[in-house]
Amino acid sequence: QQQVKQSPQSLIVQKGGISIINCAYENTAFDYFPWYQQFPGKGPALLIAIRPDVSEKKEGRFTISFNKSAKQFSLHIMDSQPGDSATYFCAASYDYGGATNKLIFGTGTLLAVQP
Amino acid sequence: DAGVIQSPRHEVTEMGQEVTLRCKPISGHNSLFWYRQTMMRGLELLIYFNNNVPIDDSGMPEDRFSAKMPNASFSTLKIQPSEPRDSAVYFCASSFATGVAKNIQYFGAGTRLSVL
Numbered sequence: 001q002q003q004v005k006q007s008p009q010s011l012i013v014q015k016g017g018i019s020i021i022n023c024a025y026e027n028t029a030f031d032y033f034p035w036y037q038q039f040p041g042k043g044p045a046l047l048i049a050i051r052p053d054v055s056e057k058k059e060g061r062f063t064i065s066f067n068k069s070a071k072q073f074s075l076h077i078m079d080s081q082p083g084d085s086a087t088y089f090c091a092a093s094y095d096y097g098g099a100t101n102k103l104i105f106g107t108g109t110l111l112a113v114q115p
Numbered sequence: 116d117a118g119v120i121q122s123p124r125h126e127v128t129e130m131g132q133e134v135t136l137r138c139k140p141i142s143g144h145n146s147l148f149w150y151r152q153t154m155m156r157g158l159e160l161l162i163y164f165n166n167n168v169p170i171d172d173s174g175m176p177e178d179r180f181s182a183k184m185p186n187a188s189f190s191t192l193k194i195q196p197s198e199p200r201d202s203a204v205y206f207c208a209s210s211f212a213t214g215v216a217k218n219i220q221y222f223g224a225g226t227r228l229s230v231l
Contacts, residue, residue: 032218043119043206043222044158089158093218101218102171107157 002027004092006106013113019077021109023090026071030092032101035064035075038087038108047088048075080113087111119223121207127229133195136226139188140209148220149182149192150206158206164190165212197230204228 005024013019023033034049050057050064050073057064063076077084087108093101120139128134140147148163162172167184175182179198184190194201204227208220 034218041224043208043224045222046219049218102160102163103218103220105158105160 002104004090004104004106006090006109008109009107010110011112013077013080013111015080015082015113015115017080017113019075019080019084019111019113021075021088021090021111022072023074023092023106024070024072025092027092027094028071029094030104031095032093033064033066033073034091034093034103035062036089036091036105038089040086044087044089077111080111082113082115085111085113119207119209119221121205121223121226123226124224125227125229127231128197129231130198131196132230133193134197134201134228134230136192136205136207136228138190138192138207138223140190140207141211141221142188144209144211144221145187146210146212147184147190148208148210149190150208150222152204152206152225161192194228197228199230202228202230 007022035047036044037047038044048059048062050066052068055066061078066073087110089108090106091103093103122137146165149161151159161174162182163170164184180194182192204225206222206225208222210220
């Protein structure tokens with residue numbers, strides 16, 4: 001119930017196309033859903049995040065779509081660029097009243113944007 | 116801010132040797148996380164600390180692994196003895212545990228460990 005399932009494992013998109021990565025969860029207590037971006041040789045970095053009280057959040061070319069009833073959320077990258085080539089992780093956490101929140105990460109999606 | 120600093124960046128050692136990985140969190144952050152990343156298992160949380168106290172070490176794979184945080188600016192992850200299956204990239208992350216910020220973790224560049 002603590003898992004976050006992510007698909008696809010890898011994705012190849014042409015420059016200018018739309019990249020879509022999907023995640024699903026079971027634990028309805030999750031209340032924060034971030035996406036992290038990781039370039040080769042670097043640590044993951046927060047890209048964009050959403051809370052379940054909204055169905056969509058957009059920041060530039062990156063959009064999270066959230067479906068609370070289906071317990072699914074997805075990352076859409078519009079006008080994909082070669083510089084977007086990286087590994088993307090979805091994650092989820094909930095506030096259990098502790099001092100900090102533990103993130104549960106998906107297994108990652110390796111995105112390659114071809115020029 | 117310099118961000119989360121990990122050392123060494125690369126470590127090559129022989130099976131049976133002790134390995135110590137080091138992490139300096141972002142100044143002012145009071146939560147620290149150790150992760151392991153492999154192709155097979157993805158990004159796994161090993162242990163995390165809040166105010167230098169270990170909160171959850173359920174992800175530590177075996178007794179060969181230990182972690183300490185003697186003060187707010189330094190943490191170590193030790194493997195003794197090391198085995199080839201410990202080969203992975205180990206990440207340290209920190210966060211500021213208050214309000215919405217407690218969800219945001221900042222990662223270091225990682226230590227790539229190879230155990231021969």
